[in-house]
Amino acid sequence: MRTRLLFLLPIVAFGGLAAAFLIGLQPGRDPRLIPSPLINKPAPEFTLPSLFDGEAAFSRSDLVGQVHVVNLFASWCVPCRAEHPVLQQLAASSGVPIVGINYKDRKEDAEGWLAELGNPFSRILADTDGKVAIDWGVYGVPETFIVDSRGQIRLKITGPLTEQSLKHDVLPMIRKLRG
């Protein structure tokens, strides 16, 4: 009898997995869109040095006054590479300033990465130890936030931006915020 139960193990384990898959498929659960407690809240206070020597530091107050896109990326992050052309498209098509936060990266790696792929960012800040990313509630790179002119976070996208998310989520939100 004991051994018979053992033979039931595979199907029981699979049942659990299948249930997880089913929940995972529920509409509205887009693995890229994460409900963030920060939505419609003021962006957290921070001050970060620029990635490039000689440029002034950047803090939360610099976000106020116009709509910004804040994008966290790293040169070691594979999806960031996939996302990069979309960011370039965003910068070119909307002219919105994109603030890049370079997450847990080495300066020279980040520079090489930008040199290779191009630079869509208006400012690039270095979050070397990842502390600011924690305040922003970042789970992993890449993540993208839209911050309105009052410094409130209005949209958060986890994972790489795609042409679709650009068209359906990001650009409409920017248009709405700009009035």
Add this chain to the structure above:
Amino acid sequence: MVPELGHLALIVALMVALVQSILPLVGAARRLPGLMAMAVPGALVQFALIAFAFGCLTWVHVTSDFTVENVVENSHTLKPLLYKVSGVWGNHEGSMLLWVLMLTLFGAGVALLGGGMPMALRARTLAVQAMITLGFLAFIIATSNPFQRVFPPPVNGHDLNPLLQDPGLAVHPPLLYFGYVGFSIVFSFAMAALIEGRVDPAWARWVRPWTLAAWTGLTAGITLGSNWAYYELGWGGFWFWDPVENASFMPWLVGTALLHSAIVVEKRDALKSWTILLSIITFSLSLMGTFLVRSGVLSSVHAFAVDPGRGYFILALMVIAVGGSFALYAWRAPALAPGGLFQPISREGALVLNNLLLATAAATVLIGTLYPLVLDVVAGERVTVGSPYYNATFVPLMVPLFALLVIGPLLGWKRSDLGSAFSRLKIALLAATFVVIATLALRWDGPLLGLVGIAAGSWVLLGSLAELADRIHLGRASLAEVRRRLGRQTRASWGMVLAHAGLGIAILGMVGTSLWVDEHIAAVKPGSHIRMAGYDITYKGVEPAEGPNYTAEAARFEVTRGGRPVTVLKPERRFYPVARMETTEAAILTRPFGDLYVATGAGPTPDTITARVWHHPLVPWLWGGGALMVLGGLISLSDRRYRLGAPSRRQQPAMAAAATAAE
């Protein structure tokens, strides 16, 4: 007209598959030879119909028929012919058709080559195969019709993703699917055995070549895929533990375990229900991979266009196939007669340990892949799992596996002793130690993991050769005797030696490129020098280049070593105007002990470019080792006992008796 014919062929194939899922099973249950025999022409007709539909889709792609949506989305008149063909499977609908093509190919293979199989076993196997085909054909016709027309037709198409326009990637999916989907036939064999309630050495003898064929295809597909990532993504990484990569790697791990446990069933009539379970799990993992890749439950770099409707459909298919097979397993497997007994220290014992390690390794990959999803579903939290997890879990499991891999083949069946195995491995052990010391002398600062890796790789490589040397009595018998024994080795045993040695070489390659890579990034002007790994690299400037569907900027780097010219490397940055994407084409100089890898990017000022230069030590060994493993699989497949109608000359009497009794 052609698209409609293709669509029609799919629908007819669906009906044939429906008939074939039922009648041969009824025939086998009632012992009606007429119904059982239907399975053979049924499988052949299905294959012919799907091949025809696939030909139709290829035709509309090659002729750039922009009335078909699939062509519009993925093609362009200026695209080179090779990529017009590979564009057929470079998208969701076409790749599903390739999936079904492989399903029916394996069905047709068993129909054609299984002439000596017991009639009921063949009928049941082909019926189960037809059920899988039925499910996937229904999926294609209901949700993913590749022949969908558009009106009005556009003047031109959107072009294929430029990253996929690459010769390596053109052949990668067919090989990968050959392996991935090939395990379906092993699954069907397992289902047939469970329905029959009997697993014996003859069954294992029928299953093994198909397992081996699928394994060989999957090995080739994974090797090519990682090679593509290495040179196309522009920075020389070969493996990222991405969900899509893991989706092909898990069936490979369990399939490798299956390959070995089936030997025990064939030779010793043991491990039966375990082997059946592995057969089910291997294909289940293939199914799960298909689900993960196409449903969008996990985010990945390589994702297809995602549609939750399709996700539900594949999940339903998976629940029926996997749930059904596990239920059948829970019901029938306990009744399988237990097989021969053996001592822990024996060939069987070593193979059991091999299976446990491979299965555990597959489980760690499974957990790493699904943990983000499960955590999200259970706790609503989001995480990503990366290489630190795999380095901490997967890699340590490989060390005992590699140690065992050399010892196992030297142990006898039933009972054996480790002492004699080790005494026959003395030279290999000494030689591997020497390699480690030599590495230490060369790179005394090297990380400890690197030394462990070098030790494992050289142990596997040298140990496999030592096992061969032992088998042909090298150094123990006269040269004539050694030559005679060498000539008497079966192709299967050559296959094993090649595959094991190839794995050793591939390990060395992985270790070299992962741990000792050298990197240099600099903004360069024409005339600038870079020194890397003994090479002197001079940047000469950029020149424009033109491709059929892209424009490019090719940089020119002259490479010299010790003052003598070696080669000229021309990495490119390509711009594809239709897809509006830029890609980097690295230029690579391959030498036996490493690659010099150059990629470029825009520089900080107009007259400079950014040069990224890497030295990837031993990386060619990774591809060479993979190729040897594939060659080993192919040679083993050509063993005479697998060939059609060839009498098994060296079959053991006991086994021959068992085989006759089974038939």
